[in-house]
Amino acid sequence: MHVLPYWRLSGYYFFYFAFIGAFSPYFGLYLQSLSFSAWDIGLLMSQMQLMRLFAPYLWGAFADRLGRRVAVVRLAAVLSLFGFSVFFFVRGFAAMMLAMTLLAFFWSAALPLVETITFSHLRDASSRYSRIRLWGSIGFIAAVMGAGALLDLVPLPGLLWVLAVTLSGIFIFALTIPEAPMHQAAGEQLPVGRILRQSRVKALFFACFAMSAAHGALYVFYSIHLSNHHYSKFLVGCLWSFGVLAEIVVFLCMAALSRRFGLRTVLSLSFAAAVVRFLMIAWGADWLSILVLAQLLHGLTFGAYHAASIAAVNRWFPGRAQARGQALYSSLSFGAGGLLGGLLSGWTWEAWGAASTYVLSSGFAALGWICVTRWVTITDLAHADGRSA
Numbered sequence: 001m002h003v004l005p006y007w008r009l010s011g012y013y014f015f016y017f018a019f020i021g022a023f024s025p026y027f028g029l030y031l032q033s034l035s036f037s038a039w040d041i042g043l044l045m046s047q048m049q050l051m052r053l054f055a056p057y058l059w060g061a062f063a064d065r066l067g068r069r070v071a072v073v074r075l076a077a078v079l080s081l082f083g084f085s086v087f088f089f090v091r092g093f094a095a096m097m098l099a100m101t102l103l104a105f106f107w108s109a110a111l112p113l114v115e116t117i118t119f120s121h122l123r124d125a126s127s128r129y130s131r132i133r134l135w136g137s138i139g140f141i142a143a144v145m146g147a148g149a150l151l152d153l154v155p156l157p158g159l160l161w162v163l164a165v166t167l168s169g170i171f172i173f174a175l176t177i178p179e180a181p182m183h184q185a186a187g188e189q190l191p192v193g194r195i196l197r198q199s200r201v202k203a204l205f206f207a208c209f210a211m212s213a214a215h216g217a218l219y220v221f222y223s224i225h226l227s228n229h230h231y232s233k234f235l236v237g238c239l240w241s242f243g244v245l246a247e248i249v250v251f252l253c254m255a256a257l258s259r260r261f262g263l264r265t266v267l268s269l270s271f272a273a274a275v276v277r278f279l280m281i282a283w284g285a286d287w288l289s290i291l292v293l294a295q296l297l298h299g300l301t302f303g304a305y306h307a308a309s310i311a312a313v314n315r316w317f318p319g320r321a322q323a324r325g326q327a328l329y330s331s332l333s334f335g336a337g338g339l340l341g342g343l344l345s346g347w348t349w350e351a352w353g354a355a356s357t358y359v360l361s362s363g364f365a366a367l368g369w370i371c372v373t374r375w376v377t378i379t380d381l382a383h384a385d386g387r388s389a
Contacts, residue, residue, distance in 0.1 A: 004121050004128075008176045010135035012114060015169030017136035019107075021143030022162045025223045025240050026151060026233075032224060033156045034091060042346020044093075044100050045220045049212075049338030051104035053331050059109035060327030069113045070179045076113075077174040079106035081167045087160055108335075110174070112326035119314050119322070120180035130251035130307055137248045137303075139166075141241045148237025192321050196328075201316055203375035207271065208309055208333035209340075210368035211301070214274055214361045216341015217349070218281070225354050229285045239295050246299030254307045263308040267372045270305035273297045274365035282358035301365075309333075 031041045063072040083102035090096050122128055147162050195201055226236045250257075257266055277297040284290030309329065317325025341364065348357045 005176075005178055006132065008173060008178070009114075009118050009121065009132050012170065012173040012177060013133055013136035014139035014142075015166050015173060016111060016114075016139070018139035018143035019163060019166035019170065021140035021240070021244075022147045022159065022166055024219045025144055025236060026147055026156075026159050027163075028220055028224055029151075029227065029233075030156045030159050031096075034096075036093065036096075038221075038224075038349045039346045040093060041224075042220055042342055042349070044096055046339050046342035046346070047097065047100040048104045048108070049216075049335055049342055051101065052108040052335030053339055054335070055105050055108045056112045056327035056330045056335070057324060060112055060324045063113055064321075064324060068179070069117055070174075070177055073110045073113050073117070073177065074171075074174045076106050076109040077167075077171040080110075081164075081171055083107075084164060084167055087163075108330070110170075112330045114177070115310065115314075115326045116322045117177065117180055128255075129310075130254040133307070134248045134251040137244045137251065140244045141248075144240040144244070145234075145237045148233045148235075148240075151233045192317070192324050192328075195317055195321065195325070198316070200376055203371055204309065204312060205329070205332045207267070207368040207371040207376065208329065209337040210364045210371065211271065211274060211305060212333040212335075212337030213341035213344075214278060214364035214368070215301070216338055216343075217345035217357045217361050218278075219338070220342050220345055221349055221354070221357070222281070225281070225285060226291075228354070239291055242292055243295035243298030243302075246296045247303035248299075250299040250303035251307060254304065257304065258308065258311070263312060264372065264376055266304050266308045267376065268369065270300045270308070271365055271369035271372055273300040274305075275362050275369065277301055278358045278362040278365060282355045282362070285354070 028041050028045060031044060036044065059072055059076065063069045066072065080103060083099065083106050086095075086099040086102065090099050118129060118132060122132075143162070143166060147159060150158060150162065222240075223236050226239065227233075231239070274297070277294045280290050280294040280297075284294065310326070313325050313329045314322065317328075341361070344360070345357050348360060
């Protein structure tokens with residue numbers, strides 16, 4: 001009888017997203033303290049997205065051919081920790097760029113593989129994914145709140161030690177995760193190329209690209225935006241945490257939501273919420289109540305959106321195509337979309353200002369909404385959720 005390694009998988013997600021919780025909100029502030037310009041910060045931070053553009057697929061294809069996904073996850077964990085150690089010794093732009101590239105290339109390899117391992121362990125109980133993934137959200141909150149409180153008391157270089165602890169946690173839990181047999185779908189096994197030529201897949205991937213591009217300015221400049229409006233680092237952490245708390249609630253309710261409304265409706269609502277959210281951030285930064293409401297929409301713009309997207313990808317890329325399917329989702333959305341959003345926001349932040357940058361983010365979300373509502377059909381995503389049309 002197969003026993004789900006719930007706590008080992010949950011522990012990995014906890015530390016993986018704890019790293020993001022300490023890195024995304026505060027590393028831009030750390031770079032700003034080293035006197036880098038907004039363009040430099042955008043360029044450096046974009047390396048995380050640039051590596052996610054192609055590294056996950058390379059690692060995913062390697063793991064598929066090797067048939068040992070957990071071994072690749074463990075290798076990525078130790079190399080990420082090694083790559084991050086360089087940050088303790090560098091201050092110049094060129095050296096910082098090299099350190100970011102090393103970290104991003106190894107760190108971006110693991111999550112798509114862990115997603116496929118998780119679904120392999122879940123087997124036919126894929127609706128339980130959200131209850132494992134929510135521990136990543138809890139890790140994010142713990143890190144963003146803890147790091148925010150800490151950085152109000154200690155200099156910004158103290159952030160490096162927080163990040164080192166989270167990467168160490170990733171490595172420790174990577175050692176505990178057991179391998180699981182790959183899910184073998186019944187019927188014909190389609191090559192990845194044929195799956196990608198399906199209109200539903202192309203439409204969803206383009207929408208995911210647009211959603212990640214919309215979030216580029218949020219992940220790179222949101223904390224700087226709040227700091228410029230005189231919010232403390234602790235309050236910055238609180239605002240990030242409100243968003244992830246909403247995300248946790250959505251993860252807990254996602255199985256019921258997808259059964260009740262269908263994944264296409266959930267996706268459509270998520271993109272519409274993103275349009276509104278970024279307009280609120282653009283024009284409401286002086287009002288804390290508006291920022292709180294905008295952050296609560298994160299439950300839709302990331303939580304519901306990600307859970308629905310990953311469920312569809314998991315169904316559409318069966319068997320040995322799963323790791324590459326999840327890698328492509330990561331690469332095209334968080335990689336290509338995040339790269340465009342991060343780089344573009346670095347330029348528009350200096351040329352147009354914060355408000356116009358977030359209005360542009362809203363425009364990207366609107367593009368994704370059009371794509372989902374027009375070209376991702378109800379039948380497609382009803383099937384992805386195991387529902388009949």
